[in-house]
Amino acid sequence: MAHSKEKVTYEDLEKCVKTYITDKDELENIHKAYLFAFEKHEGQIRKSGEPYIIHPLCVAKILTEIYADAETLEAGLLHDVLEDCNCTYEEMEHEFGPVVTKIVDGVTKISRLHFSTDNEYQVEYTKKIIVGMSEDVRVIIVKLADRLHNMRTLWALPVEKQKRKAKESLEILAPIAHHLGIHKIKSELEDLSLRYLKPDVYYDIAARLNSTKNERDKEVNKMMNAVKMLLDSQNIKYEMKGRAKSIYSIYNKLNKGKTFNEIYDYLAMRILVDTKQECYLVLGLIHSKFKPMQNRFKDYIANPKPNMYQSLHTTVFGVDGYIFEVQIRTHIMDEIAENGIASHWAYKEHKDLKGGINSSEEKLQFFKNIIDLKSDNLSSEEFVNSVKNEVLNNNIYCYTPKGDVYELPAGATPIDFAYHVHTHVGETTTGAIVNGEIKPLDYELKNNDVVKIITNKSSHPSKEWVNIVKSTAVRNKIKAYFTRSEKENNILKGKDLIEKELRKRKIPINDFLTDDNIKKICKETKVEKLDDIYLEVGNGKHSPKTIINFIYKDEEESDKPKKTIIYKNSDTNVVVSGLEDIKVNLASCCHPVYGDRIIGYITKGNGITVHRTSCHNVIDVKERLIDCSWSENNDNVKYITDIVIYSNDDKDNMIKILEDAGALNVGVKSVRKIYQEEKVNYELECYVTSKKQIDNLITSLRNEPFIDDAERIIH
Numbered sequence: 001m002a003h004s005k006e007k008v009t010y011e012d013l014e015k016c017v018k019t020y021i022t023d024k025d026e027l028e029n030i031h032k033a034y035l036f037a038f039e040k041h042e043g044q045i046r047k048s049g050e051p052y053i054i055h056p057l058c059v060a061k062i063l064t065e066i067y068a069d070a071e072t073l074e075a076g077l078l079h080d081v082l083e084d085c086n087c088t089y090e091e092m093e094h095e096f097g098p099v100v101t102k103i104v105d106g107v108t109k110i111s112r113l114h115f116s117t118d119n120e121y122q123v124e125y126t127k128k129i130i131v132g133m134s135e136d137v138r139v140i141i142v143k144l145a146d147r148l149h150n151m152r153t154l155w156a157l158p159v160e161k162q163k164r165k166a167k168e169s170l171e172i173l174a175p176i177a178h179h180l181g182i183h184k185i186k187s188e189l190e191d192l193s194l195r196y197l198k199p200d201v202y203y204d205i206a207a208r209l210n211s212t213k214n215e216r217d218k219e220v221n222k223m224m225n226a227v228k229m230l231l232d233s234q235n236i237k238y239e240m241k242g243r244a245k246s247i248y249s250i251y252n253k254l255n256k257g258k259t260f261n262e263i264y265d266y267l268a269m270r271i272l273v274d275t276k277q278e279c280y281l282v283l284g285l286i287h288s289k290f291k292p293m294q295n296r297f298k299d300y301i302a303n304p305k306p307n308m309y310q311s312l313h314t315t316v317f318g319v320d321g322y323i324f325e326v327q328i329r330t331h332i333m334d335e336i337a338e339n340g341i342a343s344h345w346a347y348k349e350h351k352d353l354k355g356g357i358n359s360s361e362e363k364l365q366f367f368k369n370i371i372d373l374k375s376d377n378l379s380s381e382e383f384v385n386s387v388k389n390e391v392l393n394n395n396i397y398c399y400t401p402k403g404d405v406y407e408l409p410a411g412a413t414p415i416d417f418a419y420h421v422h423t424h425v426g427e428t429t430t431g432a433i434v435n436g437e438i439k440p441l442d443y444e445l446k447n448n449d450v451v452k453i454i455t456n457k458s459s460h461p462s463k464e465w466v467n468i469v470k471s472t473a474v475r476n477k478i479k480a481y482f483t484r485s486e487k488e489n490n491i492l493k494g495k496d497l498i499e500k501e502l503r504k505r506k507i508p509i510n511d512f513l514t515d516d517n518i519k520k521i522c523k524e525t526k527v528e529k530l531d532d533i534y535l536e537v538g539n540g541k542h543s544p545k546t547i548i549n550f551i552y553k554d555e556e557e558s559d560k561p562k563k564t565i566i567y568k569n570s571d572t573n574v575v576v577s578g579l580e581d582i583k584v585n586l587a588s589c590c591h592p593v594y595g596d597r598i599i600g601y602i603t604k605g606n607g608i609t610v611h612r613t614s615c616h617n618v619i620d621v622k623e624r625l626i627d628c629s630w631s632e633n634n635d636n637v638k639y640i641t642d643i644v645i646y647s648n649d650d651k652d653n654m655i656k657i658l659e660d661a662g663a664l665n666v667g668v669k670s671v672r673k674i675y676q677e678e679k680v681n682y683e684l685e686c687y688v689t690s691k692k693q694i695d696n697l698i699t700s701l702r703n704e705p706f707i708d709d710a711e712r713i714i715h
Contacts, residue, residue, distance in 0.1 A: 016064040026070035033074040040085035048156040066339035075103035106139030166196040190248035290316035490538030501544035583607025590615035593639035595691030
């Protein structure tokens with residue numbers, strides 16, 4: 001197969017740039033970026049055999065095709081300089097300013113990331129990159145252009161790398177381009193990916209399209225002439241063009257069981273007019289002449305897609321009975337449809353556009369979803385899974401009775417919808433009416449459903465909702481509600497306990513709650529405000545007596561003999577002999593859990609630290625040890641422990657290990673892989689309720705054929 005090389009010069013790029021950028025300073029900055037990149041890449045050669053500077057030039061030229069602004073073009077020219085050349089962040093920032101440098105830095109970070117890998121080491125990094133791209137959408141736009149040019153020259157890489165890059169492009173980058181509305185890049189990425197993933201299928205479809213090209217062109221021209229006569233008779237100013245269906249979109253339809261002859265919308269045309277009103281006029285004229293196909297009309301002008309796409313779609317029986325898909329839109333809608341959010345900057349100075357480009361990138365539902373996820377404090381793995389499953393996959397679109405559209409993950413319920421409208425609406429939801437019918441709250445919404453949420457100010461979420469909702473962000477909002485509610489209850493409980501103790505000791509509340517006293521107690525308990533003091537008493541971390549004794553020493557109490565107390569919080573459940581109101585910590589070196597033999601070590605100024613009796617830190621210690629034991633009341637207390645797993649192969653068996661842990665209700669906080677010669681070992685940090693649970697897990701793991709041994713570790 002012969003492969004052509006793109007020969008793009010700076011003069012070619014400059015010619016494209018000047019078609020829409022005229023500001024002298026911006027043009028000089030773009031030229032400066034080119035010269036800087038040229039100098040830094042001097043002597044570097046790509047695997048395709050070209051001088052390296054050809055790549056950033058081609059990337060910048062792709063960006064001009066979607067009307068990217070000057071700063072994006074500068075970043076496109078510089079995007080590999082931080083990664084591959086002798087250039088520091090500070091040097092670039094000095095030369096090109098913080099905005100361009102931040103975009104380049106973002107692209108550099110994305111370039112280090114293999115999007116579709118399941119390697120756990122990448123999870124935290126993936127989270128940072130996906131969130132980072134939402135802070136300046138231009139980072140991902142440059143990355144898309146970079147990947148598109150790399151896909152055009154993918155033939156220069158080994159077959160294995162070709163398939164990996166193609167899979168990444170198809171599964172992650174093409175959907176992102178779709179959500180940004182950049183049809184040009186999305187479509188070409190899909191076609192090129194298919195070419196390398198399934199070359200036989202790709203070339204078969206291409207050959208069949210070529211064999212029918214003359215016939216299709218002839219029919220399209222006939223139809224265009226018929227429509228031309230229709231529009232000319234009404235003196236409508238228009239532009240009309242035939243539209244080729246992409247190879248990948250045809251492959252998708254063939255994959256769904258259609259035959260090649262059944263794919264009727266590969267005969268297609270597009271009509272561009274000046275105003276929204278003319279779009280509807282043209283639609284009416286076409287329907288008056290050509291019979292429309294039922295259920296194939298879509299009005300994306302009145303109901304734009306979240307990525308700002310607007311157009312009228314209809315399918316009609318055209319000349320000679322051929323079926324045509326017709327798209328009708330304004331010229332500006334066409335720019336948005338082809339170039340997406342990037343073209344927003346091309347029009348940013350215009351204030352009187354009739355086509356409706358008045359939304360900034362922050363209004364994109366796609367990025368709103370990512371920002372919402374970022375603010376929900378998900379774990380790294382939850383976040384990445386949420387982005388992949390809820391943001392990048394095929395979502396559904398549902399409407400309020402007023403016509404507002406909300407994008408939801410497939411399988412979403414009315415509760416998901418309610419929370420997407422507003423958190424308060426979600427929290428006060430009592431019922432839902434879908435398409436005029438009352439539906440249960442676990443009803444699975446369908447695309448285009450009209451949803452009316454019934455609320456009651458006195459209602460609140462149910463804990464069952466956590467298992468009903470589909471959106472991770474909504475699930476975490478529901479959990480946050482109960483955490484917040486529990487916190488408020490504990491604050492009230494703590495306040496009540498302190499006030500009761502004050503009354504018992506005949507201390508006036510106002511005398512106790514002075515600013516100086518509150519500051520002193522906050523300092524002693526290491527909290528910030530009065531509510532935090534109440535919270536610590538309400539959740540049992542401190543007794544009301546302890547808090548009051550910081551200010552008023554209880555003489556009666558001091559005369560009483562010391563007694564055994566049980567100190568309990570989320571970490572400990574330990575009985576300490578002979579001491580009252582003393583801080584108790586579980587040692588982080590040996591992570592004791594319920595059921596271990598334990599001993600207490602009296603620290604200097606930090607209470608009692610509880611160790612396993614076998615811990616090397618206390619095994620030879622004779623002084624400052626104190627007897628302690630586990631309380632029998634061990635309900636709902638979770639302990640941290642570490643387990644090391646020695647495997648006998650180099651395969652990634654982490655999923656199986658997590659399944660074994662899950663089957664025994666062991667929560668895994670983190671996993672670390674340790675590569676050793678031709679083996680992969682694992683360190684698990686787990687949440688357990690007892691030593692027995694650890695022993696059961698270790699037994700289960702030792703029974704796995706790929707595991708030589710498993711054991712608890714002491715650091």
